[in-house]
Amino acid sequence: MQNIRNFAIIAHVDHGKSTLADRMLELTHTVSSREMKTQLLDSNPIERERGITIKLAPVRMSYTLNNQTFILNLIDTPGHVDFSYEVNRSLAACEGAILLVDATQGIQAQTLAHYHQAKKLNLTIIPVVNKIDVTTADIEGARQQLHDILDFELDSILMVSGKTGAGVPQLLQAVIDRIPPPRSSSPVSSPTRALVFNSNYDPHLGVIAWVRLFDGEIQVNDEILLLGTGASASALEVGIFSPSRKQVNQLSTGEVGYVVTNLKDISHLRVGDTLTTTNDQRITNNLPVPLPGYQLVKPVVFVSFYPTDGADINLLRDSLGKLRLQDSSLDYSPEFSPALGNGFRVGLLGLLHADIVQERLEREFGLELIAAAPSVAYEVLLVSGQVLNISKAMDLPDPSLVREIREPIIRLTLFVPRDYLGPVIRLCQEHRGVLHDMQYLGQIVTLIYSLPLSEMIRQFYDRLKSASAGFATLDYELEGFRAADLVKLDILVAGNKVDALSQIIPRTQSAGLARDLIERLKSLIPRAQFEIPLQAAVGGHILARADIKAFRKDVTAKLYGGDQTRKDKLLKKQQKGKSRMKRVGRVDIPQEAFLSILKI
Incomplete structure (x- = not known):
């Protein structure tokens, strides 16, 4: 164990984590130059194209220093805010972290967030300034920021170029010198405990758990138990990542690797759960204490997906099922829209996560999709004391049954240059933000909002x-739920309520939003033979109205004579027909109108 180092690279999105990881793989000869490709650990093609890390990938490197061989387990982590829980799991499997700062941009919002997360877990942090080869790099400015904002000593800050490899050998030496080796959290005789920090699904092997062993060991054919879900299985295979899977006989305390479980349902294996072995006689009577930090990931944003071709609904269902096997945070349920037909409401971690899922569905499964505007989950406290969780306005109970509606609140950290402070504060106020803290850090201002x-x-x-x-x-980060003065805005077309266009909005914004929606609908719904009234209402109160004028058909055009009674008779007949159409006529709302409203 003394020669093992487990560490992660944490940074703001696009600060060069994956590129630096590539240089480490080259320097340690983990991957041959023939196999080397840019952003090797970003295995998903969407990750490579976007230049971001979505699914974290561990890798085991062997590095010799002063005639001693060290095992370096690197976990490359996502930098985007949607995937902060993935960062949290990676850090839980490590003793140290490299904090990477882009010399051209300096410290950013997520740099700060990941730093505080690592500090909470008592990790050893190595501050590093990256991209020193770029002509626009402000190396001294970045070093000074690390010193002033995060209290790092200037002589402890390393400088590297992930692109050219400059400074990377010194960084690997710092990893060995500064980051402590793993140590067992319990006595030698304690039962096996391994943290599941990620997983993936293989059609032939079932669920594969990515683990970091804190106590004991796991061997092939061991009986294993997941303490959180209670699922049991047999370890068909154990191994390490180098960076692809490589089978070994056993994993011991301090090591990072994988366990093939043959479980066919990924919900039986939750990320953050503790894995133990049950063939060990020591835990027959009492199970070991689970490792701390386990959280059940809940979706915070909901998006409805509809196939453009209704016949593809079964393909969409199967495709979401396959994605769910790879992405445990994905949640979905069937849904029907009067305009868009059958589809699925998908629960996700954030907007980028939604974008990635839609792109994978379209690219990997050949689907053409319509995506509605994202929405959030609300807590509704009823007069009876029951609490409902809803994410669609049409599911909101009658106002007489509701005591209060609570909406999800986030704690927002903003890094803003001084010159743009005024417009950003105004923007936050317009979006109902509440300022908690403001700090000046040189030319950068940090704002904390709810x-x-x-x-x-x-x-x-x-x-x-x-x-x-x-x-x-x-x-x-999600702060919790807070009661708010929210109302359900209903849209009525020709006197009929259209549930699919209902929205939950703040009461203070209801009048303005109602007018905007009605004007937009008026321009999108085609004229008919009768006048179509459009109304926006809260409860029984009409907030906005517009009328789509009827087509005027000239029924007297065929008359040549000057007989006025004949004209009057035809006009009277037309008027009666229009009255009847207004009563029984059906207004077809085009798909474009639904999409325009849904994409607000």
């Missing part, structure tokens, strides 16, 4: 980039 998650997903990110010329960065 903000409803529903505001965050409603074009907040795009508007933030516009307000700050692209310089502001953000990080957020």
